[in-house]
Amino acid sequence: MELDRTKLLAARYRAASDRPYLATAMYALSIVVSENVPTMGVDKNWRCYVSPAFVARTPVEQLAGVWMHEVAHLLRDHHGRASRVPTRDHHRVNVAQDCEINDDLITDGVPLPAFRVVPGDFGRSAGRLFEEYLPHIPPTKGDHDCGSGAHGHAAPWETQEGPAVSPVEADAIRRQTAEAMRAHHKAGGTLPRGWQRWAGQLLEPVVDWRVVLAGAVREAVVWASGAMDYTYRRPSRRAKAMPGVVLPSLRRPLPRVAIVIDTSGSMGEAELATALSEVTGVLREVGIRGDRVTVLACDADVHTVARVTRTADIELAGGGGTDMRVGIQAALTAPDRPQVVIVLTDGHTPWPEETPSCRVIAGLVGDTPPEPPAWIEAVRIRPSLPDSSAG
Structure with missing residues (x-):
């Protein structure tokens, strides 16, 4: 034919x-x-x-x-x-x-x-x-x-x-x-x-998001730790040159970190758990743990922000959207104000119009998350392929 x-x-x-x-x-x-x-x-x-x-x-x-x-x-x-x-x-x-x-x-x-x-x-x-x-x-x-x-x-x-x-x-x-x-x-x-x-x-360059996220968290912590201050708890070594005068020494405090988590129904539980594990692991490596880390979970109704003491307590709510501005604002108005805020979200959220006076890192979970504002350091957390072995 x-x-x-x-x-x-x-x-x-x-x-x-x-x-x-x-x-x-x-x-x-x-x-x-x-x-x-x-x-x-x-x-x-x-x-x-x-x-x-x-x-x-x-x-x-x-x-x-x-x-x-x-x-x-x-x-x-x-x-x-x-x-x-x-x-x-x-x-x-x-x-x-x-x-x-x-x-x-x-x-x-x-x-x-x-x-x-x-x-x-x-x-x-x-x-x-x-x-x-x-x-x-x-x-x-x-x-x-x-x-x-x-x-x-x-x-x-x-x-x-x-x-x-x-x-x-x-x-x-x-x-x-x-x-x-x-x-x-x-x-x-x-x-x-x-x-x-x-x-x-x-x-986009194929880079392991874990490496990028870890680097971003470490760099932000080092930046925040650069805010040195004077303390009288440990006298300065220069005081020996001035008998009778107590001089303060400089200290480099450990920064406080807030992790704000999007718990709306659009988030993938496996990817979110992986991202959170990576963040907390990096913070432990640089010596930030315990009461210096606060985890805040924004629920699907976008009205409530709950403080979570253990990552195991985080629950993903079903349905609805979320507004990460609520979580960021709650973190910044807390008595223990953080110097670094890490947001884990799928990106489908409004962001603050003004740049906060702290470092903000967004871990964007999913395939095609929307771009956040330029002042936010964004790391794309793509879901990994499952084992594709076949019998």
């Missing part, structure tokens, strides 16, 4: 017009006609293999969705990530990858063929990475194959025909696409959370 190239290119044009941030990537794909590929697939070199029969029987709007699906495998570096999962069943990997892509496309209102798979087919919730879906995908019959551009294994229908995109060029395309997505989102356009997460992780 001869390929209806006009229909295929019309579908790509529609996809690029509907989702312009994907246009550069989709037009970087070279087309290879193959009667052996079941539908459409991609290899690691950005060749798109197309079945003429599939094009003939598929409506243009669904073909546009397939274009978006296939290029998503390459943009998200699925073949590179697949090499790091402990399973040889690349068909299962492919199904898990399709779940990662399709939930975004469907949420975005993109029509897809009826044979598409989604996380709900396996009892899983949307918005996860394929590494998280993989343990829940049963063995397949081996007929699910988007090509080496997805799972990393060369499919029988792959050839060396057509132009290839080098790894360096592919990285440039990914970065350009991520920048286009970010510009689209900032301009008020809609963007699925999966694409938001991908673009954010690509454009």
Whole structure:
């Protein structure tokens, strides 16, 4: 069967017009006609293999969705990530990858063929990475194959025909696409959370947030400790030169630290517990503990701030939003006013309009938290991937 190239290119044009941030990537794909590929697939070199029969029987709007699906495998570096999962069943990997892509496309209102798979087919919730879906995908019959551009294994229908995109060029395309997505989102356009997460992780340096958070806390403590004062509890050694005169010595007091925690229902308990553990661990290392650390929990009603004496007493409330200004104000008006305030939140909160007379660090939990004011030192605490081992 001869390929209806006009229909295929019309579908790509529609996809690029509907989702312009994907246009550069989709037009970087070279087309290879193959009667052996079941539908459409991609290899690691950005060749798109197309079945003429599939094009003939598929409506243009669904073909546009397939274009978006296939290029998503390459943009998200699925073949590179697949090499790091402990399973040889690349068909299962492919199904898990399709779940990662399709939930975004469907949420975005993109029509897809009826044979598409989604996380709900396996009892899983949307918005996860394929590494998280993989343990829940049963063995397949081996007929699910988007090509080496997805799972990393060369499919029988792959050839060396057509132009290839080098790894360096592919990285440039990914970065350009991520920048286009970010510009689209900032301009008020809609963007699925999966694409938001991908673009954010690509454009920002991949640094272990624990290291960044620990460094920020240590630096703030050192800054606060620099506020030296005089004390008569320990006479100055210079007093020997002036008999009969008691001179005070300089002391470097340990600062007080307040940890303000967002306990609204939107917070993830595991990530919050990890972040709090990191903060308290760093404070212990620099000698700040006991009554020099205050933990305040803002409840979901945003009206109440409770002082917590043990981190184990912190409870996450369900539903509602929160206002971290309440917690910050409560910390700063307490008798034991802190010199450092550490806020753990998902960022969906108003912030004080004026800069407090202390150091403020915000540990932002989640994938795409809003930016806080410039005077707040922000550390993004991204959730780590669970163990993706599969049997």
